[in-house]
Amino acid sequence: MPPEKRPKRGLSDADDEDDDYRKRRDRNNEAVKKSRFKSKQRTQETFTRVNKLKAENQMLEEKVKTLTKDLQFLKDLFLEYASNSQNSKFAGLDLEKLLEDVQDDKKVGKSGK
Numbered sequence: 001m002p003p004e005k006r007p008k009r010g011l012s013d014a015d016d017e018d019d020d021y022r023k024r025r026d027r028n029n030e031a032v033k034k035s036r037f038k039s040k041q042r043t044q045e046t047f048t049r050v051n052k053l054k055a056e057n058q059m060l061e062e063k064v065k066t067l068t069k070d071l072q073f074l075k076d077l078f079l080e081y082a083s084n085s086q087n088s089k090f091a092g093l094d095l096e097k098l099l100e101d102v103q104d105d106k107k108v109g110k111s112g113k
Contacts, residue, residue, distance in 0.1 A: 077098075
């Protein structure tokens with residue numbers, strides 16, 4: 001027959017070590033959860049910011065295209081006006097009226113902000 005098992009003295013020391021270990025593991029598990037949550041949150045914020053910046057960039061690129069077209073039109077207009085060509089593609093265009101309209105738009109733009 002196997003010998004009888006006797007209760008060991010100092011059993012409470014082992015229980016204390018197990019309790020301390022369990023507490024450390026629980027704290028560590030909570031810290032890991034918190035860290036992973038923060039990481040996911042930062043990733044989501046970065047993703048949102050990237051999308052916002054992409055949309056803003058696209059809008060600015062469209063604005064650049066529009067302003068480039070406007071600039072080219074004004075260059076052409078200036079060159080035609082400067083050359084005083086009779087067969088100008090801008091013949092019949094009232095340059096003074098156009099310039100007045102541009103000045104009015106600038107005034108409205110400044111006061112409309």
